[in-house]
Amino acid sequence: MIVWNRACERLTGVPAREMLGTRDAWRCFYGKARPTLADLVIQRRTGEVPTLYDSHQRLCEDGAHLAAQSWCDMPRAPRRRYLAVDVSPIVDDDGNVTAVVETLRDMTDEKQAQIALEQLATRDGLTGLANRRCFDDTLQAEWQRALRQHQPLSLLMVDVDSFKQYNDAHGHVGGDECLQRIATAVASEMRANDLVARYGGEEFAVILPNQSLKGAAIVAERIRCRVESLNLPNLGAAKRCVTVSIGAATALPSPETEAGQLIATADAALYRAKHMGRNRISLTREADGELPAYTV
Known part of the structure; x- marks a missing residue:
C-alpha cells in the first residue's frame, strides 16, 4: 500500500499510518482474509471476481480495468457498507503492471433504498x-x-x-x-x-x-x-x-x-x-x- 488518503481513513476508520507499506488492505473491509479487487488484478486472478462480488463489469477490453460492487463487513467502521470499487492498473513501458489504483464509493444508502423498493414491489x-x-x-x-x-x-x-x-x-x-x-x-x-x-x-x-x-x-x-x-x-x-x-x-x-x-x-x-x-x-x-x- 503506497497511498491511503483521508477519504479512505474516514470510510474505513483505519489511519494511513497503519496501512502504508502493508499488503493486507483486506483487513479494513472484511472479517476474514480475502483478496481485494486490486489484489486480484495484481495477482492476475480476475477470473475469481464473479465469486467474490455481487456484481461486476469490465471497463475496457483489456480486462484489467474493472468495476465491482459488494457488501463489506468494515471491522473498524461504525456499520457494514455496500461499496462500489473501480480498479485501474498502472503499467510500465513494457506493459508490466507496477501498481493498481483502487477507488471506493460508499453506495450503502442507495443500496438500502433499492432493497426497500424491491420489497415494496414483491x-x-x-x-x-x-x-x-x-x-x-x-x-x-x-x-x-x-x-x-x-x-x-x-x-x-x-x-x-x-x-x-x-x-x-x-x-x-x-x-x-x-x-x-x-x-x-x-x-x-x-x-x-x-x-x-x-x-x-x-x-x-x-x-x-x-x-x-x-x-x-x-x-x-x-x-x-x-x-x-x-x-x-x-x-x-x-x-x-x-x-x-x-x-x-x-x-x-x-x-x-x-x-x-x-x-x-x-x-x-x-x-x-x-x-x-x-x-x-x-x-x-x-x-x-x-x-x-x-x-x-
Whole structure:
C-alpha cells in the first residue's frame, strides 16, 4: 500500500499510518482474509471476481480495468457498507503492471433504498408475505425448473372460511389482525424453498417445489390444524372459530402444459373443499376420476 488518503481513513476508520507499506488492505473491509479487487488484478486472478462480488463489469477490453460492487463487513467502521470499487492498473513501458489504483464509493444508502423498493414491489404490505406479483413470477420460475429437472410441483390455495362474518363482527382492524396471524401460522409450516403469498383478500397461495401430492396434503393438514389452534373466535363459522379450506394440486410439468393449469386445478379443489363444508382439504383430480376429499 503506497497511498491511503483521508477519504479512505474516514470510510474505513483505519489511519494511513497503519496501512502504508502493508499488503493486507483486506483487513479494513472484511472479517476474514480475502483478496481485494486490486489484489486480484495484481495477482492476475480476475477470473475469481464473479465469486467474490455481487456484481461486476469490465471497463475496457483489456480486462484489467474493472468495476465491482459488494457488501463489506468494515471491522473498524461504525456499520457494514455496500461499496462500489473501480480498479485501474498502472503499467510500465513494457506493459508490466507496477501498481493498481483502487477507488471506493460508499453506495450503502442507495443500496438500502433499492432493497426497500424491491420489497415494496414483491411484499404484501399487510402480512409481509410475498404479494401476487411475486407469486406469479415465482410460480413461472419453479414451473420451468420442475420441467428441466423432471420434478413434481405442488400448489396449495388456502382460503379463510366465513371471513366476511369475522370482519363484520370485529371490524376491518380486527380482520387485518386476523389475516396477519393466519399469515404467520401458514409461513411457520414452510421449508426454506417454499413460498407463501397473499393471493388476494383472505386467500393465500403456497408453492411447494419438488413435493408430491401426498406431501402437499400433509403440509395442508398442518396448516389447517395450525390455523384452527389459533382459536380466533368467529361465531359465523361452524366451529365457532376461524378456520381455512385448502385446495391442493400437483403437476409434473411438460412442454404441453402451463403453470396456469396448476392454479386452475388447485382452485377447483379449493371450491370442492368449500362446497363440502369448509375447514377441510380437497385434493386434485387424478386420471379419469377424482381423489376423495381429505376431511377432518
